[in-house]
Structures are given as structure tokens and as C-alpha cells.
Amino acid sequence: MSALAGTGVLTRLALRRDRLRLPLWVVGLAALFASIGNSISDLYDSDAARLENAQVRADNVVTRAFTGPAPGSSSGALTVSEGLVFTCVLVALMNILLVVRHTRQNEELGRAELVGSASVGRHAGLTAALLLAGLANAALIVLSTLALLGMGMPAGGSVLAGVALGTVGMAFAGLTSIGAQLTESARTATGLGGLVLATMFLLRAAGDAFGDTASDKVTVNPAWPSWISPLGWGQQLRPYGESRLWPVALLLACFAVSVLVAVQLSVHRDVGTGMLPARRGAARARSSLLKPLGLVWRLQRGLLLGWIVGIAVFGAVFGGIGDQVEDLFSSEESAQFVRDLGGGGDLVDAYFAGMMGLLSVVVAGFTVQALIRLRSDEENGPTEAVLATAVSRTHWVLAHTVIALLGTALVLAALGLSTGLAYGAVSDDLTGALGDLLETTLAQLAPTAVLAGFALAVFGLLPRGAATVTWAAFAVCLVIGQFGTLLDLPDALIDVSPFTHLPDLPAESLTTAPMLVMSALAAALAAVGVAGFRRRSLALGG
Incomplete structure (x- = not known):
């Protein structure tokens, strides 16, 4: 039997499983990148303003490490500087999750063994996953x-920007296929993919930070670390600048070599196992694992640590450029954009209000991940076994809720501390910066609790749609709540997001009334969720 027998059937099955999830990813990423380009065009409407911004980006080591330098001074080039690396990271994440879902997860849940009992080749599952990624x-x-062309961007640069996104995604799909052969669990494979992505981002950041600025004071020739990162290769296409096509060969070669390695590893292992032996646990469990709170903490601590480290890096970057806000947003239009985003007033305060507000909503993604675990544990995890003991359903849900909210508080504190320390170091006002920014981030716990309460209510009442509905609510909070004013959306629609009901800290003063109301609403929603879970049957197996 051919090693690829059944590939077509498995590809169609994968397409059916992801018929909603994947289009949302693809359309959302394309729209995100195009919206960044649209914002740049609105902010910098003159050649002088675009040139000044490009030069400031090239001159600031922190800025070019975080976003990368601009390949020129046109609107398209600034779009590449502002959004290409960030969007490529999200594209890489999409491919990591996609490949793990259709390879390692299938093996972990026993689907691959069941399918393999039919006329299916050894490499059909991996090939189907990679075809879907393609x-x-x-x-x-x-x-x-098409989105960039619709905004009036030059055709050549628009095509090259799209190619950069797609080929970076393929490179990470290939790298993830190796990780799927090494590990025994989907969670570990995803974590390994995230670690590779973080490493590649840091290599690219170091290369851009230590690169040499060209004579035009705009373009930057990166140092060698950037040349061993797929994210760096994607940048080197330089859309709307020199427009180089040859780095695509590096990205496609990375994909091809990774797939060949993955195929060879697959031949030398059994279905359901990984090349790396699973670490054996302790012979005796800690006493804390006898209680739901201790067990949930053990299940969530890896996710929490990853979020703390990641958000601290972002906070340090945004804080480190706080003293250059007036240079980065020197034009009247860009300064007004920042003030609209951050509640007006002083430009620096508005900048931090906007950025911390945005990142705080992103942190709510941890809250959603932590609580959605309730649903995945109900389907395939320990929920049934735990509830067979003396643990009540209320106790089990509350344990997840406490860990989710405490973890959220820790991530928000890490954001405030890293941002405050970085801004305090460059502004020589460490105490003031730390106090203001810690207050700004920790205050976001109240609206995050409302989103957590909504997630619990959906879990209790609509378990099979819990993940989809909750992530949709998160997307509404992120897009409508943070950018609704800039998009001139109706106030009634903007007010759907609980994050819009807090003052724009630190540009405005904190008031306790909205926090108390949101806390009460969160408690009411959580009570609805707990009551619903207590009254329904366990929805096992999806």
C-alpha cells in the first residue's frame, strides 16, 4: 500500500473539521494587516511625515527590535514596518495550531489509530495536515x-507582502511537523512550537537591533542572528522597498527540509508515541493535588508562565519607547490618533492609556484559555474522574475560576511592572511610572472578570459552543471595544465591551463605581454558569 493512500479523504476531513475556524483565521489575519496599512495611510499623509517616521524607527533600537525597520518611507513601507512581523507571528501561530491539531492531537485522542486500521498510508495524516496548511x-x-491592492497600494509590493505572510506560515508549518514527531501530547507539541516561534522572534529582534543603518537613515541591514530566523527572511523580501524575491527560496527550503525530517522521524516511531520519551512523573503525588485548586494550578501553571514572560517582553518594549512618543507621532494627524485612542490629554499619557488598554484586552486571552480548559477537560480530560470523587461541580468550576483570575492578576501585574520599569528607566521617574502603570493594568481586572463570567455562563448553558462563543466575545472586546471610536461605530455597539467602561488610565483618574458594577455583573454571570453546569449532564466527546 502506498504511504500516501487516503491523503485526499483525510484532507477533506480536515477541511470539514476546520470549515469555520480556518476561514476566520485567514480572513482575520488579512484584514488585520490591511487595517494597519489603512491606519498608516491616514496617519501620515505627506512624504515629509512618512520620511520622518521611518527615520525615527530606524534610529530607535527598541522600535526596530520590536517591529523591524521600514524598507522605505512610503505608506506601504511603513505598513511593513508596523505590521509585518506582528502579523507573521500570528500566521506562524495559526500554522502551529493547525498542524498539531491534525497530527499529534489525532494520535493522542486515538483518531489516527482508528483511521490507520483502514486503507490509509503511513504518511497520509501528516501530508493532509500540510496540504491544509498550504x-x-x-x-x-x-x-x-487583494486587501492591500484595494487600499491603493502598489501591486508589486502588495503581492510581495502577501507572499511574505504565506511563506513564513509554510516554514512554521514544516517546523511544527517535526515537533509533532518528537512529543507524545498535543499540548507539548504546541508548547514546543511556541518556544521555536519565540526563539525565532528573539533572533530576528537581535539581528535588527544590532544591524547597521544605511546612508539613507531609513533602511537597516540586519546582523547575522536575523538570517537564521524565518521571520527575518520574511522581512528581507522588503515589500514596497527593494522588493527582493530570493528570500522566498529560504522559506520554502526550510519547509521542504523540515517535512523530509518529519517523514524520516515518523518512520522510526509507533503511532501515539514520540521520538522523545515522555517524562515520568513522581511516584507519589503532592498532597496539594488532592484538592481541586492544587490540581487546576498544576494544569495551568505552564500556560501562566508563558503568558507572564511574553507579556513582560511586550510591556518592556512599549515602555522603553515611551520617551520617544512625541518623535514617533510628530505630525498633527498621528498625535490626534493617539489621543483618540487613549482618551486625550497629554500625548504620553494617551499613548500609555491606548497601549495598556489594548494589551490588557490581549491578556484577557489568557483568562479565556484558562476557562475554556473546563470544556476540554470535560470532553477528554479529568473532569469525569474528578467528579466521581467527593468533589462537587461547584467546587471544580470555582477552582478553575480562582486560578484563572489570580493568573490574570499576575499577568497584568507583570505587564505593569515591565512597562513601568522600562519607562521609568528612560524617563528618570521610576516611582511615578511604576505607580501609574501598575494602577492602569490592575484596574483592567474588573472588565476581564466580566468576560470570565460570560465564559462560565456559556460553559454552563451551551457547552458544545463554549469555545466558539467565548472566543467570539473576546474578539468583540478586542476589535470593537478598542478601535470602535476610531471606526466611528455607534456608542451602543462600543459599550458592549466591558473594557470601554473603565476610565482611560493613566490619562484619566480611576473611579470605583464602574469597577463595582462590573464586579457584581461578573459574579452574577459566574453564578449562572455554575447553576447551569450543576443541572446539565456532562457533554463528553465534543
């Missing part, structure tokens, strides 16, 4: 190119 990345190339 289709998703090809669609992303087309949609992002």
Missing part, C-alpha cells in the same frame, strides 16, 4: 494581496 497560506496570500 491551502490556508495560499488563501492568505491572495486575500492579503
Whole structure:
């Protein structure tokens, strides 16, 4: 039997499983990149303003480490500087999750063994996953190119920007296929993919930070670390600048070599196992694991640590450029944009209000992840076994809720501390910066609790749609709540997000009334969720 027998059937099955999830990813990523380009065009409407901004980006080591330098001074080039690396990171994440879902997760849940009992080749599952990744990345190339062309961007640069996104995605799909052969669990494979992504981001950041600025004071020739990162290769296409196509060969070669390695590893292991032996646990469990709170903490601590480290890095970057806000947003239009985003007033305060507000909503993604675990544990995890003991359903849900909210508080504190320390170091006002920014981030716990309460209510009442509905609510909070004013959306629609009901700290003063109201609403929603879970049957197996 051919090693690829059944690939077509498995590809169609994968397409059916992701018929909603994948289009949302692809359309959302294309729209995100295009919206960044639209914002740049609105903010910098003159050649002088664009040139000044590009030069400031090239001159600031922190800025070019975080976003990368601009390949020129046009609107398209500034779009690449502002959004290409960030969007490529999200594209890489999409491919990591996609490949793990259709390879390692299938083996972990026993689907691969069941399918393999039919006329299915050894490499059909991996090939189907990679074909699906190829289709998703090809669609992303087309949609992002069309979106940029629709905004009036030059055709050549628009095509190259789309190709950069798609080929970076394929490189990470290939690298993830290796991780899926090494580990025994989908969670570990995803974590390994995230670690590779973080490493590649840091290599690219170091390369851009230590690169040499060219004579035009705009473009930057990166140092060697950037040349061993797929994210760096994607940048080197330089859309709307020199427009180089040859780095695509590096990205496609990375994909091809990774797939060959993954195929060879697959031949030398059994289905359901990984090349790396699973670490054996202790012979005796800690006493804390006998209680729901201790067990949930053990399950969530890895996720929490990853969020704390990641958000601290982002906070340090945004804080480190706080003293250059007036240079980065020197034009009247860009300064007004920042003030609209952050509640007006002083430009620096408005900048921090806007950025901390945005990142705080992003932190709510941890809250959603932590609580959605309730649903995944109900389907395939320990929920049934735990509830077979003396643990009540209320106790089990409350343990997840406490860990989710305490973890959220820790992540928000890490954001405030890293941002405050970085800004305090560059502004020589460490005490003031720390106090203001810690207050700014920790205050976001109240609206995050409302989103947590909503997640619990959906879990209790609509378990099979819990993940989809909760992530949709998170997306509403992120997009409508943070950018609704800039998009001139109706106030009634903007007010749907609980995050819009807090003052724009630190530009405005903190008031306790909205926090108390949101806390009461969160408690009421959580009570609805607990009551619903207590009254329904366990929804096992999806």
C-alpha cells in the first residue's frame, strides 16, 4: 500500500473539521494587516511625515527590535514596518495550531489509530495536515494581496507582502511537523512550537537591533542572528522597498527540509508515541493535588508562565519607547490618533492609556484559555474522574475560576511592572511610572472578570459552543471595544465591551463605581454558569 493512500479523504476531513475556524483565521489575519496599512495611510499623509517616521524607527533600537525597520518611507513601507512581523507571528501561530491539531492531537485522542486500521498510508495524516496548511497560506496570500491592492497600494509590493505572510506560515508549518514527531501530547507539541516561534522572534529582534543603518537613515541591514530566523527572511523580501524575491527560496527550503525530517522521524516511531520519551512523573503525588485548586494550578501553571514572560517582553518594549512618543507621532494627524485612542490629554499619557488598554484586552486571552480548559477537560480530560470523587461541580468550576483570575492578576501585574520599569528607566521617574502603570493594568481586572463570567455562563448553558462563543466575545472586546471610536461605530455597539467602561488610565483618574458594577455583573454571570453546569449532564466527546 502506498504511504500516501487516503491523503485526499483525510484532507477533506480536515477541511470539514476546520470549515469555520480556518476561514476566520485567514480572513482575520488579512484584514488585520490591511487595517494597519489603512491606519498608516491616514496617519501620515505627506512624504515629509512618512520620511520622518521611518527615520525615527530606524534610529530607535527598541522600535526596530520590536517591529523591524521600514524598507522605505512610503505608506506601504511603513505598513511593513508596523505590521509585518506582528502579523507573521500570528500566521506562524495559526500554522502551529493547525498542524498539531491534525497530527499529534489525532494520535493522542486515538483518531489516527482508528483511521490507520483502514486503507490509509503511513504518511497520509501528516501530508493532509500540510496540504491544509498550504491551502490556508495560499488563501492568505491572495486575500492579503487583494486587501492591500484595494487600499491603493502598489501591486508589486502588495503581492510581495502577501507572499511574505504565506511563506513564513509554510516554514512554521514544516517546523511544527517535526515537533509533532518528537512529543507524545498535543499540548507539548504546541508548547514546543511556541518556544521555536519565540526563539525565532528573539533572533530576528537581535539581528535588527544590532544591524547597521544605511546612508539613507531609513533602511537597516540586519546582523547575522536575523538570517537564521524565518521571520527575518520574511522581512528581507522588503515589500514596497527593494522588493527582493530570493528570500522566498529560504522559506520554502526550510519547509521542504523540515517535512523530509518529519517523514524520516515518523518512520522510526509507533503511532501515539514520540521520538522523545515522555517524562515520568513522581511516584507519589503532592498532597496539594488532592484538592481541586492544587490540581487546576498544576494544569495551568505552564500556560501562566508563558503568558507572564511574553507579556513582560511586550510591556518592556512599549515602555522603553515611551520617551520617544512625541518623535514617533510628530505630525498633527498621528498625535490626534493617539489621543483618540487613549482618551486625550497629554500625548504620553494617551499613548500609555491606548497601549495598556489594548494589551490588557490581549491578556484577557489568557483568562479565556484558562476557562475554556473546563470544556476540554470535560470532553477528554479529568473532569469525569474528578467528579466521581467527593468533589462537587461547584467546587471544580470555582477552582478553575480562582486560578484563572489570580493568573490574570499576575499577568497584568507583570505587564505593569515591565512597562513601568522600562519607562521609568528612560524617563528618570521610576516611582511615578511604576505607580501609574501598575494602577492602569490592575484596574483592567474588573472588565476581564466580566468576560470570565460570560465564559462560565456559556460553559454552563451551551457547552458544545463554549469555545466558539467565548472566543467570539473576546474578539468583540478586542476589535470593537478598542478601535470602535476610531471606526466611528455607534456608542451602543462600543459599550458592549466591558473594557470601554473603565476610565482611560493613566490619562484619566480611576473611579470605583464602574469597577463595582462590573464586579457584581461578573459574579452574577459566574453564578449562572455554575447553576447551569450543576443541572446539565456532562457533554463528553465534543
